Amino acid sequence: MNKDEFIAELFDGMQELDEERIMKAVEGAVGSGVSFEEAVNDGLARGIRKIGDRFETGELFLPHLVMAGDLMDAAVEKLSGILSHEGETVSSSGTVIIGTVKDDIHEIGKNIVALMLRVSGFKVIDVGVDVPISGFISAAESNNAQIIGTSALLTTTQFEQRRLVEQLESQGMRDKYKILVGGGQVTESWREKIGADGYGKDANAAVRVAIDLVKE
Amino acid sequence: MNRFVDIWDRAQKGQLVGEKDWNMGLFKKLSELTKKYDITRKKDEWINSDDEVLDRVVEAAVEFLSTTGVYCRDLGRVIRFSEEEVRQAIESAPSEVTVGTGGEQRTITHMDIEDPRPRHVLGAGHVAFSLKMIPKIVQNVVKLLPRIDYMEGFNFKEIEGKEIDNIGIASYAHIKSIEAHRHSLEQAGKPGIAVALYPISTSPICMTSPIGLENGLRPSDGVMLSILPDFKVESGFITSAIIYEEFGTRLRVNGCDGFCGGTFAGSPQNAIVENAAQAMAAWLCYGDVLHNVTVKHTDMMGCKFHLFGDISWASSVASQTAARKTNFIGLADGGYAFELGTLESLKAMALKIIRGTVSGANVWVIRNFSPPIDCGVSPMDILLAVEIADAVVEKGLTREEADSLVKDWVQELDGKLVPPKKGIRVTDVFDLENGKPLEPHYANYMFVKEELSKRGLPFH
Numbered sequence: 256m257n258k259d260e261f262i263a264e265l266f267d268g269m270q271e272l273d274e275e276r277i278m279k280a281v282e283g284a285v286g287s288g289v290s291f292e293e294a295v296n297d298g299l300a301r302g303i304r305k306i307g308d309r310f311e312t313g314e315l316f317l318p319h320l321v322m323a324g325d326l327m328d329a330a331v332e333k334l335s336g337i338l339s340h341e342g343e344t345v346s347s348s349g350t351v352i353i354g355t356v357k358d359d360i361h362e363i364g365k366n367i368v369a370l371m372l373r374v375s376g377f378k379v380i381d382v383g384v385d386v387p388i389s390g391f392i393s394a395a396e397s398n399n400a401q402i403i404g405t406s407a408l409l410t411t412t413q414f415e416q417r418r419l420v421e422q423l424e425s426q427g428m429r430d431k432y433k434i435l436v437g438g439g440q441v442t443e444s445w446r447e448k449i450g451a452d453g454y455g456k457d458a459n460a461a462v463r464v465a466i467d468l469v470k471e
Numbered sequence: 472m473n474r475f476v477d478i479w480d481r482a483q484k485g486q487l488v489g490e491k492d493w494n495m496g497l498f499k500k501l502s503e504l505t506k507k508y509d510i511t512r513k514k515d516e517w518i519n520s521d522d523e524v525l526d527r528v529v530e531a532a533v534e535f536l537s538t539t540g541v542y543c544r545d546l547g548r549v550i551r552f553s554e555e556e557v558r559q560a561i562e563s564a565p566s567e568v569t570v571g572t573g574g575e576q577r578t579i580t581h582m583d584i585e586d587p588r589p590r591h592v593l594g595a596g597h598v599a600f601s602l603k604m605i606p607k608i609v610q611n612v613v614k615l616l617p618r619i620d621y622m623e624g625f626n627f628k629e630i631e632g633k634e635i636d637n638i639g640i641a642s643y644a645h646i647k648s649i650e651a652h653r654h655s656l657e658q659a660g661k662p663g664i665a666v667a668l669y670p671i672s673t674s675p676i677c678m679t680s681p682i683g684l685e686n687g688l689r690p691s692d693g694v695m696l697s698i699l700p701d702f703k704v705e706s707g708f709i710t711s712a713i714i715y716e717e718f719g720t721r722l723r724v725n726g727c728d729g730f731c732g733g734t735f736a737g738s739p740q741n742a743i744v745e746n747a748a749q750a751m752a753a754w755l756c757y758g759d760v761l762h763n764v765t766v767k768h769t770d771m772m773g774c775k776f777h778l779f780g781d782i783s784w785a786s787s788v789a790s791q792t793a794a795r796k797t798n799f800i801g802l803a804d805g806g807y808a809f810e811l812g813t814l815e816s817l818k819a820m821a822l823k824i825i826r827g828t829v830s831g832a833n834v835w836v837i838r839n840f841s842p843p844i845d846c847g848v849s850p851m852d853i854l855l856a857v858e859i860a861d862a863v864v865e866k867g868l869t870r871e872e873a874d875s876l877v878k879d880w881v882q883e884l885d886g887k888l889v890p891p892k893k894g895i896r897v898t899d900v901f902d903l904e905n906g907k908p909l910e911p912h913y914a915n916y917m918f919v920k921e922e923l924s925k926r927g928l929p930f931h
Contacts, residue, residue, distance in 0.1 A: 313770065313778045316737035318498035321491075358638070358672060360544065363700055363769050367733040383490070385545070410599050410628040410844070411644075411672050414636035440599060440628070442843060457890075 256280075261287035265298030265330070270305060272322045274329065281333045291338040299327050300376060307374035311459070320370035347378055349469040351435075352394045353404040354382035356415035361408035364437065364458070368404065371458045372465060377402075388419050395432055401469050402453075404435040404461070413440050417449040433468040437461055475712040478550065478756050482706055485540070485548035493542045493549075494701055494735040500539050501741035504531040510740045510788075517783040517881075518826050518874040519791060528792045532747035533557050541752045544703040550756065557751055564754045566798040568761070570621050570722045572691050575663030577620040579722075579761070581800045584791050584831040585869055590860045592616065593802065596623025596669055597695075597726070597837040598847025600897075602630055602644075602651060607903035609655035611850040613664070614906055616857055620833075621693060621722065622656070624648050624669035628844060641672035642680040649681040649688055667693035667724055675710040682718050693722025696757040698749045700727060701735045704756050712757040724761045725753035728804070729789055731782070733769030739785035742766045746789040750799045764793040764801035764832055765823075776885045783822065783877070787830045787870075794831025802835040803827025805856045810891040811838075811846055812900035812912035817855060817919045818884055822877050824856045828863040829873040842891070849901045851908040851916050858920065862928035876926050 256264065261280060268277035277299075284294060306323040309315040353369045355362055362384050373379045382394050395403050407413035416436045423429040434451040446454035453468050455461025488496075505511070508527040537554040552560075566581040579591045595612045605625055613619060629635060630644045645668065652666045668688060670678055678694065681687035688694070694715055696708050715723065729736065729746025736742045743766055753759035766785040768778055786803070793801040805823040809816040824834065836856045838847050863873070897903070900912035908916060920930050 313732065313768070313775055316498075316731065317733050318495060318735055318737050321495060358674065360673065360699065360705060363730065363733055367769065409670075409672065410626050411635045411641050413628075414634055440843065 256283060256287055258287050258289045258293070261289050262293065262298040265294060266302040266305070269299060269302030269323060269326065272319060272326060274326055277326060277330050278333060281330055281337065284334060284337050289338070291334060294334055294338065295331055299330055303327050303374045307371055317366060317370065320374060324370065324373050348376040348466060349401040350378040350380065350398050351402040351404055351465060352380050352382060352391055352398065352400045353406070354386040354391060355384040355406045355408075356412050357385055357387045358415075359407050359409050359412035360384045361406070364408070365406040367458045368406070368437065368455065368461045371462050375462045375466070377465065388415065388422050391419060392422065392428070400432060402433045402435055402465055404437070404465070407438040407441060410440050413438060413445065416441070416451065420450050433471070435461065435465060435468065473713050473716050475709055475716055475756070475758065479706065479709050479713070481550045482543040482546055482548055482704075482709060485543065485546075485550050487547055488542065488549055490544070490547065497539070497702055497735045498737050498741070500535060501736055501744055502738070504535055504744055505738070505740040507531070510743055512781060512784045515780070516874050517780050517787070517878050518829065518870050519784055519787045520870040520874065522795065524788060525792045525795050528743055528747050528788060529561075529796045531744045532751060535744055536748045536751050539702070541756060542701075542703045543706055544699065545706050550704065552755060556755070560751050560755050561797050564798045565760050566800065568721050568800065570665035570691055570693060571663045572689065573663035575661050575665075576691070577665070579620050579800060579833070581798055582794055582831045582833060584794050585829055585867070586831055587864060587867065589864055590828055591620040591833040592618055592857050593833070593835045594619040594622045594853055595848060595850070596625055596667070598625060598842060599627055599844040600625045600847060601845055602627050602647065604845055604897070604903075605648070605651045606655040606658070608850070608897070609652060610659040611901070611903055611906050612853060613656065613659040613661050615850045615854050618857070619664060621665035621667055622652060623667045623695065624652060626669060626671040635671060638672060638674050638676055641674070641677045644671050645677050645680045646684060646687060650686040653686045665692050665722060667695055667722055669695050673705065673707060675707040675714070678707070678711040679714045682714065688720070690719035692720065693724060694720060695724045695726050696753075696759060697724070697726040698753045698756070700730045702745060702749065702752065704752070708757060716758060721760065723757055723759045724802075725749065725757070725759035726763050728763055728765050728767040729785070730767055730769055731785070739766055739768075739781050743785050743788050743792070747792050750793060750797065754799070761800045761802055762793060763804060763835070764790045764799070765803050765827070776888060779881065783826060787826050790827055790830035790832040801832035803830065803832030804835045804837050806837040806848070809888060811842070811895040811897065812849060812915060814915045814918060815884060815888055817852070817915050818881065820852060820856060821859055821919055821923065822881050824859045825863055825868070825873050825877055828860040829868050829870050834860045845896045845898070846894070847897065849897050849908070849912065851901055851912060855916055855919065858930060859923065859928070862923065862930055865929050866927060868928070880922065880926065
């Protein structure tokens with residue numbers, strides 16, 4: 256198949272979440288004349304963004320986002336072994352650490368935001384729930400993150416978001432990361448009060464804010 | 472021995488499973504089962520009228536729980552039950568629970584589909600209010616409602632000028648919350664109404680701190696111990712169950728919906744099966760006797776009207792399964808995601824109450840999402856919910872009639888739903904000092920009643 260057909264096959268395979276179809280297509284990458292960047296960005300990444308759109312309309316569900324993300328990882332890894340990509344980079348919006356703060360086990364919102372960030376091109380490290388401040392910071396350090404995102408649903412746990420900002424300040428690391436906050440009781444005025452950089456009232460807003468934060 | 476000690480034991484010794492594997496396994500298994508048992512919406516119904524699907528839901532839920540188990544999130548292990556244990560749980564779960572004391576003692580009972588008896592009412596709670604607001608909320612709810620079976624607690628952010636930001640002060644806050652309820656109910660002339668603790672913090676120390684204190688929780692009170700979304704439990708909740716069991720608390724409430732969309736259950740059909748299994752698991756793991764028997768989409772603030780029919784049907788199946796096929800006492804939350812006191816929010820609530828009532832669930836009015844503090848629920852909303860439930864029962868509305876009513880009426884919401892701006896406070900819609908609704912909340916309340924009255928529901 257030619258380049259356009261190859262890219263379309265990756266896109267369509269992603270819509271079907273069909274691993275076999277995508278991997279079979281990838282084997283023909285060299286013959287199509289496609290570059291690594293074109294395959295990943297125009298085929299797979301565009302496909303995963305469409306998956307995100309379909310999730311937003313209620314056609315697909317959270318597990319489909321996970322499958323799409325895993326499928327993309329597998330396809331990119333296989334393409335790396337087939338197509339040269341020296342000097343070519345996969346477009347990435349940045350790296351985000353995301354988790355629910357200590358003593359809070361709510362994760363629905365956090366899960367959705369994590370996956371929507373991923374389909375929007377961010378590298379996302381989900382550190383889970385009930386995460387101490389040290390967990391966020393060490394994950395950010397070891398992954399060279401640009402953004403630390405914290406979710407808190409309980410009235411008692413959102414104070415951890417403020418403690419994270421304070422801890423980064425005390426360690427002289429505040430300027431190293433952008434802090435994104437969200438959760439049931441969290442508001443824009445809370446963000447301002449604690450000196451965080453961004454607030455997402457829902458998943459879409461969180462993605463928009465994250466995109467703006469990495470541009471700053 | 473206290474049966475929840477065995478649950479802790481199973482959690483401690485259960486198979487280790489990574490959380491991502493559990494999550495994706497949940498979706499895979501539920502999807503297989505909804506296909507195997509044909510849990511599908513075959514007609515354009517917003518309220519289910521097919522009894523055969525209810526049998527299949529129960530079988531799917533039994534197979535799900537007995538083959539998959541429940542995930543203890545903090546230990547990363549699976550708690551398993553045999554099929555015999557699951558079926559026995561359905562048989563052995565109590566169909567009634569007595570709560571409260573003195574003249575306010577109530578027996579909350581299981582209801583059937585289209586049950587001719589008035590529904591039980593849970594009044595207020597489940598959202599964040601300032602501690603100083605609690606007395607006025609409680610007193611107004613008690614005075615306004617024709618009846619209440621129990622009240623649910625609130626959570627709040629600060630107490631006596633100090634932020635609640637650690638387990639120590641959270642334990643203190645739990646104690647003071649129940650104390651505030653006790654005093655408020657006394658002042659309202661109803662000291663015996665049961666109070667169910669709503670967690671400010673989910674640590675077992677906090678969850679059990681008010682037990683046995685002079686103005687704390689009595690055995691005739693209750694506690695919310697919920698199964699978590701994606702079919703998970705916490706060891707801390709099991710510990711709380713052990714303690715509450717010894718204390719003699721029978722009113723234990725599982726508040727978790729069958730969530731679809733942004734959870735690993737995925738589809739509304741999967742969420743039906745998950746919700747049915749949640750009630751079984753909640754009884755087995757925590758001793759819960761009241762259960763939230765609804766399905767909800769996680770994007771409730773997205774106001775996507777085209778999802779309403781699917782979700783409504785799924786929610787009605789969840790309620791009806793509990794009502795017709797089990798002893799579980801069902802609660803259908805009538806809460807909503809739109810701005811407090813608006814016409815849209817009251818109409819959305821009315822849909823849920825009509826659906827829940829005709830499907831055999833009791834009345835529970837909470838907000839669908841976590842509103843900011845003091846924006847949670849108005850006493851007028853709960854009154855409207857009770858009045859609608861009573862009208863449905865008095866009319867003897869059938870599922871088919873309810874389906875026609877809601878489908879026709881709720882279509883008007885299409886295109887008009889607006890995500891809340893998180894600003895309208897209860898004091899903007901209700902005068903707590905004088906016990907009266909404010910405009911336009913009152914006008915909206917009357918409009919909804921008039922519209923439903925034109926459609927045949929009797930209001931007095």
